[in-house]
Amino acid sequence: MRLVLGGHGAPGQVGWCLRRAADQLGLSVTWLDERLFFAGNMAHIPGRALTWGLAHSVxxxxxxxxxxxxxxxxxQPDVILLVKGARVWPSTLRALRKSSSAVLALYCTDDPYNLQASPPSVRAGLRFYDLIATSKRPSMHQVERVSGTKVRYVPLGYDPALYYPTQPTPAQRARWGSDLVFVGAFDRDRHVALEQVSRAAVESGWRLRIWGARWHHLPSASPVAPFVTRRILPPRLVRLALACSSVALGFVRHANRDTHAMRTFEIPATRTFMLAERTAEHRTLFGEDQGAALFDTPEELVTRIRHFLPDEESRQQIAAEGHRRVVQGQHTYHHRLVEILTA
Incomplete structure (x- = not known):
């Protein structure tokens, strides 16, 4: 099979993972890396782009x-697969439909109707695709109704070359160790939960560390601020930060209609104990206190931290079961690519 694949080529990004999976499957891959054309992650946001001038926007x-x-x-591909599709114009999709016999497929890893994550061009282009795969189950009927296109649910996954159990050295534990860790971007809902966690951390002496992007949006007086390092960690350091922590927090993005996230699979893949939001999908994947611990509210999150943090034996048992379920459950991007190509 000949595949044209477009996406973000940074290690750990979905496009990068799918390209590796395509190579493993022995496909003939023509790769289009967005990084060669766009200097910043926010280049697709129209209002901001206009301030950068012609060279940085158009x-x-x-x-x-x-x-x-x-x-x-x-x-001359059999399939053209675009990840997110945020940089592709509807006119380009129309031209591809006219000039190529390839199946034109989109993998929506963001909700097309989340205005903060998906530009108008994504919504305008939906009707041109032959197949739309989405990791956002709640958006499926809306996308299908608007596009008139077959929509298949394909969850996010993990790359086993990046996320696997690690035994940190004493020096690494001293550098990266924590009782609680969250690796991810700022989000208002996450901030509300982490405010309570931060206050409890101060009262109880917990070591809390938060890594990720967009934390400059944090209010200056927030109790979360002292625990934040505004740094995007590459996968090898995410793996290390998880391995050096007792509890890894797993949040979804409600504005994105998430029922799971990339960390849903990446945290258990490292055999780290995960305390994640209680969504229907998390309950299906892990059960209650079987492959992960779950919470609904910020108050329950703090209560569950107080319960599990001193109970190392339970944490290790749950982490081991979570690892087993993810590794044996066919959740790699190799499996995800097969799901898309055989839809």
């Missing part, structure tokens, strides 16, 4: 869309 899009058309012409 020209990268022109180059990217022309490159996609050119690769489709030269590769």
């Amino acid at each position: 020209l990268p899009y022109v180059a990217y869309n022309l490159a996609l058309l050119q690769r489709a012409r030269s590769a």
Whole structure:
């Protein structure tokens, strides 16, 4: 099978993981890495782009869309698969439909109707796809109704080359160790929960560490601020931060209609104890206090931390079961790519 694949090529990003999976499957892959065209993650946001001038807003899009058309012409693919599709113009999708016999597929790893995550071009382009896969189950009927296109639910996953159990050295534990860790971007709902966790951490002497992007949105007086390091960790350091922590917190993004997140699979893959939001999907994947511990409210989150933090034996048993379920459950991006290509 010949595949044109477009996405973000940073290690750990879904596009990067799917490209590795395509290579493992022995596909003939023509890869289009968005990083070659766009300098910043926020380049697709129209209001912001306008302030950057022509060179930073329009020209990268022109180059990217022309490159996609050119690769489709030269590769003569069986499938064109785009991850997120946030950089692709509807006119480009229309041209691909006319000029190529390939199946045109989209993998929505963000909710197309989350205005903070998906630009208008994503919604305008939905009707041009032959297949739409989405990791957002609550959005499926809306996407299907608007696009008139077959929509398949394909969850996020993990790459076993990046996320696996690690035995940290004493020096690494001293550098990265914590009682509680959260690795992820700022979100208002997460901030509300972490405010309570931060206050409890101060009262109880817990070591709390928070890593990730967009934490500059944090109110300056927030009790969360002292625990935040505004740094995006590459996968090898995410793995290390998880391995050096007793409890890893797992939040979803409600504005994105998440029922799970990338960390849903990445945390258990490292055999780290996960305390995650209680969604229907998390309950199906892990059960209650079997492969992960779950919570509903910030108050319950703090209560569950107080329960599990001193109980190392229970944490290790739950972490081991979570690891077993993820590893044996066919949750790698290799499996996800097969699901998309055979839909």
